[in-house]
Amino acid sequence: DGGEALPAPQNLSVHSANMKHLLMWSPVVLPRETVYYSVEYQGEYESLYTSHIWIPSKWCSPIEDAECDVSDDITATVPYNLRVRAILGSQTSAWSILEQPFNRNSTILTPPGMEVSRNGFHLVIELEDLGPQFEFLVVYWRRELDTKEHAKVLRRGGIPVHLETMEPGAPYCVKAQAQVKAIGRNSAFSQAECVEVQGEALPL
Amino acid sequence: LQTLHLGSCVIITNLQKIQSEFSEIRDSVQANDQNIDFRVLRNAGSLQDTEPSDRCCLLRHLLGLYLDRVFRNYQTSDHHTLRKISSLANSFLTIKKDLQLCHTYTTCHCGEEATEKYRQILSHFEQLEPQAAAVKVLGELDILLRWMKETE
Amino acid sequence: HMAEDSPGLLQHVKFQSSNFENILTWDSKPESIPGTVYSVDYKTYGKPEWLAKAGCQRITRKSCNLTVETGNFTEFYYARVTAISSEGWSATKMTERFHPQQHTTIKPPDVTCVPKVRSIQMIVHPTLTPMYNADGHQLTLEEVFQDLFYHLELHVNHTYQMHLEGKQREYEFSDLTPDTEFLGSIVISVPTRLKESAPYVCRVKTLPDRTWT
Numbered sequence: 001d002g003g004e005a006l007p008a009p010q011n012l013s014v015h016s017a018n019m020k021h022l023l024m025w026s027p028v029v030l031p032r033e034t035v036y037y038s039v040e041y042q043g044e045y046e047s048l049y050t051s052h053i054w055i056p057s058k059w060c061s062p063i064e065d066a067e068c069d070v071s072d073d074i075t076a077t078v079p080y081n082l083r084v085r086a087i088l089g090s091q092t093s094a095w096s097i098l099e100q101p102f103n104r105n106s107t108i109l110t111p112p113g114m115e116v117s118r119n120g121f122h123l124v125i126e127l128e129d130l131g132p133q134f135e136f137l138v139v140y141w142r143r144e145l146d147t148k149e150h151a152k153v154l155r156r157g158g159i160p161v162h163l164e165t166m167e168p169g170a171p172y173c174v175k176a177q178a179q180v181k182a183i184g185r186n187s188a189f190s191q192a193e194c195v196e197v198q199g200e201a202l203p204l
Numbered sequence: 205l206q207t208l209h210l211g212s213c214v215i216i217t218n219l220q221k222i223q224s225e226f227s228e229i230r231d232s233v234q235a236n237d238q239n240i241d242f243r244v245l246r247n248a249g250s251l252q253d254t255e256p257s258d259r260c261c262l263l264r265h266l267l268g269l270y271l272d273r274v275f276r277n278y279q280t281s282d283h284h285t286l287r288k289i290s291s292l293a294n295s296f297l298t299i300k301k302d303l304q305l306c307h308t309y310t311t312c313h314c315g316e317e318a319t320e321k322y323r324q325i326l327s328h329f330e331q332l333e334p335q336a337a338a339v340k341v342l343g344e345l346d347i348l349l350r351w352m353k354e355t356e
Numbered sequence: 357h358m359a360e361d362s363p364g365l366l367q368h369v370k371f372q373s374s375n376f377e378n379i380l381t382w383d384s385k386p387e388s389i390p391g392t393v394y395s396v397d398y399k400t401y402g403k404p405e406w407l408a409k410a411g412c413q414r415i416t417r418k419s420c421n422l423t424v425e426t427g428n429f430t431e432f433y434y435a436r437v438t439a440i441s442s443e444g445w446s447a448t449k450m451t452e453r454f455h456p457q458q459h460t461t462i463k464p465p466d467v468t469c470v471p472k473v474r475s476i477q478m479i480v481h482p483t484l485t486p487m488y489n490a491d492g493h494q495l496t497l498e499e500v501f502q503d504l505f506y507h508l509e510l511h512v513n514h515t516y517q518m519h520l521e522g523k524q525r526e527y528e529f530s531d532l533t534p535d536t537e538f539l540g541s542i543v544i545s546v547p548t549r550l551k552e553s554a555p556y557v558c559r560v561k562t563l564p565d566r567t568w569t
Binding site for chain 3: 231235246347356
């Protein structure tokens, strides 16, 4: 140990998509050494009322990777300060602080993955499971002259759910949008997918 | 999400999320409250029994109490509790900012009722030593949540 | 002879509550200590006085029904048990703060599933609680929890589900295939209390279609 100070991690940034927030930084590389990191956060409350207080991240105090999933730490829609330091044995580096506070309302919301199928005369949809903070607005219509759209809100993904009972003679089309009430935002709609029922009308 | 009707001030908040965060620390916080003969948030001072036009002001004061003197003074070395309190505090801060907007647009009027009710609550609060008061009133957070819920 | 505290005499003093039936229970270790008697007190949080529960003084069983005494579902309560053994040992333990609306679990709903040829009707019956309002009217769960609603699922040959939900009591899953078995699952949900009952499950078969026979 040459007595040199352990360098602090650099290039902190947050990549956030679909309410999964990943804090990333450039690793501190030392030959033949395993460097760990420790991540801490403070919400707007702490920075306003108790600025000396930083809270250890749930999953990354310490961690070996040069990234940390802070989704379980960022639990309110307020700006959060984040900081990281390197740890080598008993040595710790200075803290590096994220330049701009992160607010979860800036997360990127992608159109949800969707699988549309039919089971007999039933139109069935299965949406990507994006976690408990997500609901889905599903819009569906029978593609013919006077197309009338119908809408349904599904509270969770990951299970195939019946949307409508179809009649032969025209395809039924479906599109879906992810909604996150906690931040009051929606994704764009997915591409529409259509299915059709062949043969005679539904027996009465 | 819940819509709270506080006179002409209407705000939307996620009480369920706050309730869920608090339920994770409720029993341990309440277990630290040694004085179960005494209650700070009493039914007489409740939000839902307050004139609608005064509710916003009373809630703003109550949230201020939690932000200034409860979350700040609650001492714990347990990281889980620390994280939950941070989550509650930042959620309360979000609600307080919404109420601040109402205040800016003069829909958060402080009438006699709100002023008197908050004065009583504060006098109960100040009968206790600061740390004990923080423990007790944090343990009474489910009372405040129920008051807020009943203004839906 | 001053009774000394004996931890094994009394353990796990807690409320067990479902649909607002609030039962205080406790244990001892070993399982039973002959001659031990138990006495129960209860109080409202914020009030100084402990009240003795009539009918649960110097009892030998390890439970006590405090439904009536903790019947105001907006209040917060404590209960405590004092155990005294025949050799003079004693122990007193208290519950955590008990809030009926918070702590009660919701039992599965009572539902009648009625199969038809191309549909299945589901009728949810109201769930009465042991609580009454000022006019003496017995309260249902729906009246206690304003945001209570029912969530119904019909599982179709293990591949997909049909969902219905709402506050009303009658529902119908339609456009089904005759003479086919389905699995129905109905839960009571109270979102603001983060509560959901265990499901009532009914396995039901649609009637055969005899129109063309």
